[in-house]
Amino acid sequence: MTIDQNTKLYGIVGYPLGHSLSPTMHNRAFAAAGLNAVYLAFETKDMDGCLKGVRALGICGMSVTIPYKTAAISHLDEVDELAQAIGAVNTIVNDDGRLVGYNTDALGALKALEEKTRLSGKTCLLVGAGGAARAIGYILKERAVELKVANRSPQRGEELAEFLDCPYIALDDLEVANADILIQTTSVGMSPHENNCLIPENILREAMVVMDIIYNPIETKLLKMAKDRGCRTINGLGMFIHQGAEQFRLWTKLDPPREVMTRAVMQALMKRT
Numbered sequence: 001m002t003i004d005q006n007t008k009l010y011g012i013v014g015y016p017l018g019h020s021l022s023p024t025m026h027n028r029a030f031a032a033a034g035l036n037a038v039y040l041a042f043e044t045k046d047m048d049g050c051l052k053g054v055r056a057l058g059i060c061g062m063s064v065t066i067p068y069k070t071a072a073i074s075h076l077d078e079v080d081e082l083a084q085a086i087g088a089v090n091t092i093v094n095d096d097g098r099l100v101g102y103n104t105d106a107l108g109a110l111k112a113l114e115e116k117t118r119l120s121g122k123t124c125l126l127v128g129a130g131g132a133a134r135a136i137g138y139i140l141k142e143r144a145v146e147l148k149v150a151n152r153s154p155q156r157g158e159e160l161a162e163f164l165d166c167p168y169i170a171l172d173d174l175e176v177a178n179a180d181i182l183i184q185t186t187s188v189g190m191s192p193h194e195n196n197c198l199i200p201e202n203i204l205r206e207a208m209v210v211m212d213i214i215y216n217p218i219e220t221k222l223l224k225m226a227k228d229r230g231c232r233t234i235n236g237l238g239m240f241i242h243q244g245a246e247q248f249r250l251w252t253k254l255d256p257p258r259e260v261m262t263r264a265v266m267q268a269l270m271k272r273t
């Protein structure tokens, strides 16, 4: 593509951003859709300044990631109902100067799960109590899934359990957490620490659905163990592509080119290994 005076600018704000595959995924999607648009990584400790820049420069849309998903809310003119309820935004649309916040993590995770399993009436153990766990827990509760939360820090775990109106379980007591679905939402097991895993092997039962939202590596140690124990597994790539596809739809009002986006991310991950 040729960058010219009409090129629309999008980006991601977070710190650190070295690992992010969002620029690769979105630039390939813009190109595939024939859009005169470019997506850059803005790694910054100055989120306030960055969002002032979005307004001043007319940047058309932003992804928001760790550690700004909650803090960004107070800088926006409007926040959609789902993001407001979750208390975190991962997407900003610049609508003619009005910055509007959305959360596509929740929908991304939901779509990835629904591709593999029916949710209604199931029990789910959420491991982790950070922003991703909050988004996933909220949308699963809306789908009548019975939740349990486990987390390293009891305070954060208990807070999320209270928000979701469900039991909190200490990480040491996971044996008692009988669940149909287990979703690993912490950063434990992410590259370069792919030999780490928080979940004891003996709690993984055949026919259990095990999802790890980490997508680098695509198959985490947890997912390898779960496969060996006869569980159905879901890696983090599906959630990542679905949340990115929803961002593309919000920014461009076009159908997202999911296959192109998936291929771009897979190729980038393969280059890293």
Ligand SMILES: NC(=O)c1ccc[n+]([C@@H]2O[C@H](COP(=O)([O-])OP(=O)(O)OC[C@H]3O[C@@H](n4cnc5c(N)ncnc54)[C@H](OP(=O)(O)O)[C@@H]3O)[C@@H](O)[C@H]2O)c1
Pocket: 066, 105, 108, 127, 128, 129, 130, 131, 132, 133, 151, 152, 153, 154, 156, 157, 185, 186, 187, 188, 190, 198, 213, 214, 215, 236, 237, 239, 240, 241, 243
């Ligand atoms: N696939 C996707 O589309 C997608 C989307 C969003 C996020 N993610 C991934 O999900 C992970 C979490 O993101 P987040 O936004 O929820 O982050 P976050 O808000 O910072 O929460 C991090 C969570 O990980 C736990 N944790 C971190 N280090 C730990 C350790 N050494 N032992 C035990 N627990 C530990 C934290 O426990 P404490 O409360 O005890 O600190 C907390 O529950 C990241 O790896 C991120 O890349 C993937």
